[in-house]
Amino acid sequence: MPFPRPEPGAGAGAAPAGPPPGCPAHAAGAGPGGGADGLRRLFGPEADTDPMRLYEKLRSEHGPVAPVLLPGDVRVWLVLGHRENLEVARTPSLFSRDSRYWHAMREGRIPPDHPLAPLTTWQPLCVFADGMEHQRLRQALTDSLSRFESRGIRRYVIRFTHQLIDGFENAGQADLVEQFADQLPLRVITQLFGMEEEYGPQLVKAAKDMIQGTETAVESNDFITDTLQRLVERKRVEPAHDVASKLIEHPAGLSDDEVREHLRVTLVSANEPTVNLIANTLRMLLTDRRFRATLAGGHMTLPDALEQVLWDEPPMTTNIGRWATGDTQLAGRKIKAGDMLVLGLAAGNVDPAVRPDLSVPLHGNRSHLAFSAGPHECPGRDLGRAIADTGLDTLLSRLPDLRLAVPHEELRWDSALMSRRLVALPTSFTPPRQAGRARPGETSMSARQPLPPPQPVPGAAVGTQTRRPPPPGEAPAAGAVSPSEPARGTGWAAVKRRLRGRGR
Structure with a gap:
């Protein structure tokens, strides 16, 4: 579709003029990522091929805040510094x-x-x-959301993880992006929303398309909105024990539009990052010695x-957006009222000012920018962590000898405006019958072995007893565990035993 192209300097609040002659930014215009006034684009070949390399070029050319172009050659500021990202995210009075x-x-x-419209058009929601x-x-x-973090999110995660593994386990091979990571988060989320399970696959496709800012992003957004509107109605x-009903019943008195839009933002903000977090963690486990x-x-x-x-490969590379409420400065840059700023989450995570040596591990350090920061920090962060943690543990308890099926050099990524997505993760493993493993619910030697004590998922209650799932429409009891739920730690204990012989 044709995009409107703004004239340089148009509008009272337009971004500053292009760099002076001789500035390195002018040279960018000659390459595949160059656009108006020699500014680099955050879309197109250069950004799609290696976004992290592009961020480092911008950092070396402009410092912690760089002028860039979004689709339609719309001029914005990309925030590259860790400190500067925090300053923007935590100061809504200046950056709204x-x-x-x-x-x-x-x-x-x-x-x-416009491809940016679904992400930037004002709507009556907290975002x-x-x-x-x-x-x-x-x-x-x-x-x-908190009503469910304490009432058995793990139970839903484990149920759908087993269902997904059942579909490919006997083949001895699977693409764990398409067949697992892509599917799990939204299946859990739609269950929490009180939606029928058949909506899951369609919403997976639409949410992925919308977040990538494609030419069909508006249509995908309309599909998600219409689906959620019917759910709210x-x-x-017919209220029940689900997020949609709890939003409707909340004392804040949300309108139907507000309920619908908050369901939409939760769906998008919890799904895509969690998909990428699961895929990236599996890839690092299988390829990084x-x-x-x-x-x-x-x-x-x-x-x-x-x-x-979340430090090394944050699920979302950028976050759109913040808007200057008045003329101000950021890292020496003159930001004019009405300018748009894009948070560079991935770039900020590797800022040399906070990580001079990227090889040093950051055990337990949560000061990364993966979920943004400040009052608008991602509301789905704990839900995403719980889904990834429990899903990975369950997967590895079922498939303890999981291994990459192709050379790691053959793995490919799709880069979009806000994320870098692993295209596929081909893996192989021994089918359960050949390995002598019992399927969930069956008696096996491993099931009789002593297990480590359970580790709680953040915000989720973990029960020790075994219960049957409640009848349809009945709220699950706090800490409810399905009959097939493995004890926490089973999967990673198996992986540890396997890897101790290979990781040296």
Whole structure:
């Protein structure tokens, strides 16, 4: 689709003029990533091939804050420094989440069919609010989610993990991106929302398309919105124990539009990052000898391993966006009122000012930018951690001899405006019957072996008793565990035993 191209300097709040002659930024215009005024694009061949390399070029050319172009050659600022990212994220009085400040939006340069429209068009939800209104809306969302973090999210994760593994286990091989990581988070989320399971695959496809900012992003966004609108209408009439009903019932008194939009932002913010977190952790486990040996040697727990991945390969590379409420400065750059800023999460995580040596592990350090920061820190972060932690543990308890089926040099990524996605992760393993392993629910030697004590998922209650799932429509009891649920630690204990013989 044709995109509107702004004239340099157009509008009272337009970004500053291009760099002076001789500036390294001019040279960028000659390459595949160069655009108007020699600014580099955050989309297209250069960004898609190696976004991290692009970020380092921008850092060397401009410092911690760089002028760049988004689709339609819309001029924005990319924040590359760790400290500068925190400053923007934690100062909503200067850098608001309200996109109505954006001069490009006010001047009609972001029409409804623009790829950025689903991510930047103002809507009545906490993502675009600040101050008291943001607190009201976000509190309703976090309160509603917390009702389930303490009432058996693990149970849903384990159920769907087993279902997915059942579909490929006997083949002895699987693409763990397409057949596992892509599928698990949204299946859990739709269950928590109170949706029928058949919605899962369609929403997986639509959410992926929307977050990548493709030409069909608007259509995908419309599909998600329509689906959630029908859900809200149904829950108004037939409330149950689910996130949609809890949002409707919350004392904050959300309208139907507000309920729908908060379900949408939760779906998107919890799904795509969790998909990437699962895939990236599995890839590092199967290809990174140091990472594998540290985990196998007991020097790093699974939660610590997830945090290391969130530092090294954050699920979202950038976060759109913040808008300057007035003229200000950031790292010596003159930011004008209405300018848009993009948080460079991946770039900030490797800022030499905070990580001079990237080879040094950061066990348990949660000061990364993977979930952004400040009052708008990702509301789905704990849900994502719980899904990834429990899903990986369950997967590895079923497939303890999991191994990469292709040379790691053959792995490929798709890069988009806000994320870098592993395309496929081909793996192989011994089918359970050949390995003499029992399927879940069957008696096996490993099931009779002593197991490590359970480790709780953040925010989730973990029970020790075995219960049958409740009848449809009945709320699960706190700490409910399905009959096939493995004890915590089983999968990683098996991996440790296997890797101690290989990781040296």
